[in-house]
Amino acid sequence: MNSRALPAPEDPSATAESSHLPLTPVGAGEDPYLERVRDHIRTLPESGIVEVMNYGRDRPGMIPLWAGEGDVATPSFICEAAAAALHAGETFYTWQRGLPELRGAIARYMARTYGVPENPDRYFVTGSGMQAIHIALAMAVGAGDEVIIPSPSWPNAAAAAQKAGARPVYVPFAYGKDGFSLDHERLAEAITPRTRAIFLNTPANPTGFVATHDDLKAVLALARRHGLWIIADEIYGRFYYGEEARAPSFHDVMDEGDHILFVQTFSKNWAMTGWRVGWIEADPRLGQVIENLIQYSTSGVAAFMQRGAVAALDQGEDFVAQQIARARKGRDLVADALIATGKVDLVKPPGAFYLFFGIEGRSDVRSLGLTLVDEANVGLAPGTAFGPGGEGFMRLCFARGDAQLAEASRRLVAWLTGKGLSGAGTA
């Protein structure tokens, strides 16, 4: 447990998806110089993946499956569109809500993917999905408020809530033979007079949970009843391994006038993690508020980057389809191999691109991460990095090529079956 995270009731030990975070402890009272930093900022949690990353980063031949990032660079048609705009001199201040061309492209993409009316006024370009979350939380919560977050979860949402002065309240997923599911009773019980928002990520990182339409209707009913915002993180919506072309979405069940803020990113679908471009979708009545929040936090996104994003949306459908097919194949390849050992507690996830699984007899996943670096030369993230409910699990990202995943599976299977469950201690 992270004793520094004083404002949060549970452990928000945070994890970044980015891959180069040094591990420097910052504690209240640790250095008098830091005492002048506001408490809720000084006690923001650090990444919980960092330890194993730092431990394993420089190992020769290491296969890193710890981050939420694929191994494919941004396709060249996207890069070329951005470079052309850069060379054409699109280097001046631009629209705070995003280029009209990009807002139009997003509206077309959303219309064809979600069957919603094509309305550019609903979309606001942000400097990353993370900034979309930051802006959504800034509107929804302030000092002393509470945000409900099903857990385990991507820790940046909880940390961003804390940054806004609010308190993340974790509601653990139920877990059974069919994998993770929402516990609607506990969700309802977690609501207090200070609750202002529910943050729902579906398909979910790290669990692979995918909300059903009934789940979404129930959460929406709860939010309506209590006057709460829903912050809907559906960034993995296309990475769905059911029969349909995409996962169920709040778009399918909401009415106009619902208080839902959708956060989105170009990172995963179009292999643009490093670009830091995303969008927030909201009722157009929030337009000026969102514009102000963009203005006073980063003042917009480079126009030349937005030209790349337009190309991604308008010409990227084949690329996205390939990425999803590759992820599905990767999921089956690794999951089947691990399940066959009989040594893992693993339910194939219906969405996102992570396996989240337990290894028989190994409950201390923090040290297990280091052990796997030493003994299997594979990098996984410990479930404890994802908050309450993550104990006993490891996260493995399968958004990578066949060859690498096959080798990683071979190593993990050899370790699970050859070395047995007693394992060697951590180095």
Next chain:
Amino acid sequence: MNSRALPAPEDPSATAESSHLPLTPVGAGEDPYLERVRDHIRTLPESGIVEVMNYGRDRPGMIPLWAGEGDVATPSFICEAAAAALHAGETFYTWQRGLPELRGAIARYMARTYGVPENPDRYFVTGSGMQAIHIALAMAVGAGDEVIIPSPSWPNAAAAAQKAGARPVYVPFAYGKDGFSLDHERLAEAITPRTRAIFLNTPANPTGFVATHDDLKAVLALARRHGLWIIADEIYGRFYYGEEARAPSFHDVMDEGDHILFVQTFSKNWAMTGWRVGWIEADPRLGQVIENLIQYSTSGVAAFMQRGAVAALDQGEDFVAQQIARARKGRDLVADALIATGKVDLVKPPGAFYLFFGIEGRSDVRSLGLTLVDEANVGLAPGTAFGPGGEGFMRLCFARGDAQLAEASRRLVAWLTGKGLSGAGTA
């Protein structure tokens, strides 16, 4: 006065430097849908320049001198470095504190410009100078705190303080025949038990004020005495028209251990306004806190953009020198012409790239901005957009080419002398 800005004691009527902000009023209670937005966010002020921009934007032949932006696109050596990195696949997550190469380049730049030790650990790359301000304020202030800001001032600092839940407290500059100066007595009197920071911009937008070393020492002494942060916005430090190569800086007077956060940007020196890249300079002990704040607000800056920034620092000195020489020439060209009419109250500014001046008999600068669009076809920003003390002034940006500035001067002089002071009403 902006009656919506409830949390602030004075009028923080805000202005963006960016140039395309629509004017949509957002008021408490105006639309019930907005009532669920936190008060201090819903009441964030909008741009005060927007009205005149919207009024004049599409006029044929209009010369727009209202924004804080030059007319030169980013030099090609910078664009090429970024494009090369983009094509080379630098599109993955990267260091949250910035590329080590860029932090090193910043350290070299600061060492040769300010004579400080070359220490990359002091510099953290941000997604704009605006984000640097956002991060500095997040560390320094929270709900209920106060930030002292000499005024008139660039309104984004005050708005960002409000966004952080704090209250901007304006201390008007003194104004006399030598231009604007800090009123140290009023500065000291403005401090309350809730004061946590002083935000000082020098050279200043919009006034052209440049703090002397004695000013800086006095502010630093005040901050030390009361345990306050100083947020030092010295982004126009090179745009200085005195004898020395740059304006006085807190770097010249501070000691190790002082609580000073420097915010910086690539926008002005290297004509990179649209890129949204800057940095924050701080004591390395704040490194993990700053990294966390970057992580939980935007999760870093695109590596390929940072490659462009490295090129700017390492190869951009000639370009910066040209920019400064051009601005000095532009200042003299326009200021001399206006002063010669005898109709303006204008002191040549010692720094930054704005004239901030009054026109005899015209105190209603908001309508004057519209009148000048109609009758002189020149776009200036009303001083009221810059908070208390801006009444009666207009802001003119002279970071533009000779030909355009000469034509703008000709038009303004003709209007001032030909049409006389009675002027026509606004359209």
